[in-house]
Structures are given as C-alpha cells and as structure tokens.
Amino acid sequence: MDNCIFCKIVKGEIPSTRIYEDDICIATLDINPAAMGHTLIIPKEHHNDITDNTDEALLGHLFKVASIVGERQKERLSADGFNVLQNNGTAAGQSVMHLHIHVIPRYDNDGVIGLWKPLEPSMEEIAAMGEKLS
Ligand code: 5GP
C-alpha cells in the first residue's frame, strides 16, 4: 500500500534490521524499542489491523514467529520472559496502521511495561459483561 511505512520496510524501500524472514512475514527491530531486542513481526501483505481481512493461517503464522523470536530473546539476550503485544486502533496505541506484533524481551523487575491498573468489579458486573460478550 502506498505511503505505508511497514509496506516500504517489507519491500526494502526503507532500511530496517531484519532478524527473520519467510514467505509470509518479516521480523525487524523496532527503532524506538521498549527494551533492546524489541522486535516487530510484520506480515508482507498489508492489513490495517488484526480484523482486516485476516485468516487463521496468517494469524497463526504470525504468532508462531512471535514465539520463535521470544525464545531467541530468552536464549541469546538472557531475557527472563517476553511480552507479545498487538495494538488495534489509535485508542489502543496503534500508530502504524499495518498489522504487526510486538515481541519485547523482559527481565525480572525491569518495570518496562505496566499496561493497565486492575479494576475491582463485583461478580455481578463480571457476569453482566460476560452476557454482553458471549
Ligand atoms: P504501534 O504503536 O503501531 O503498535 O507500533 C508501531 C511501532 O513501530 C512503534 O513501536 C515504533 O517505534 C515502530 N516504528 C515506527 N516507525 C518505524 C520504522 O521506520 N522502522 C522501525 N523498525 N520501527 C518503526
């Protein structure tokens, strides 16, 4: 897609540091990482987000590659764990409108990501939400 920065990265029109590539996706280092080694899994085909004309094969593949990259972060960066994150829509923090998955290496007590402050709903409120979303 014209003017999509990740399409340009996939095509090699702008530089990036690729650490993995196959027929379906690339994995490249994020230029503003949450932690060193923060990687983006980017499908070669343009999809705006996870709901945009995606299928199980594509989404399953992207998560498989995310798991491979996360394992590599543990083995080669001595990470204690890793986050797999995926943002959809500006409200959710998506800034590049080409589907991608973040894989962020984590270390014990690194304090890198605190995504939410837990609410404390009643059991009734949880049950009502369950009705809405079932
Ligand atoms: P989002 O906020 O959309 O989930 O994540 C977009 C990510 O892409 C951000 O973490 C941002 O740092 C990264 N990013 C933006 N532009 C570029 C770029 O030109 N190259 C690379 N490698 N990463 C980018």
Ligand code: ZN
């Ligand atoms: Zn794109």
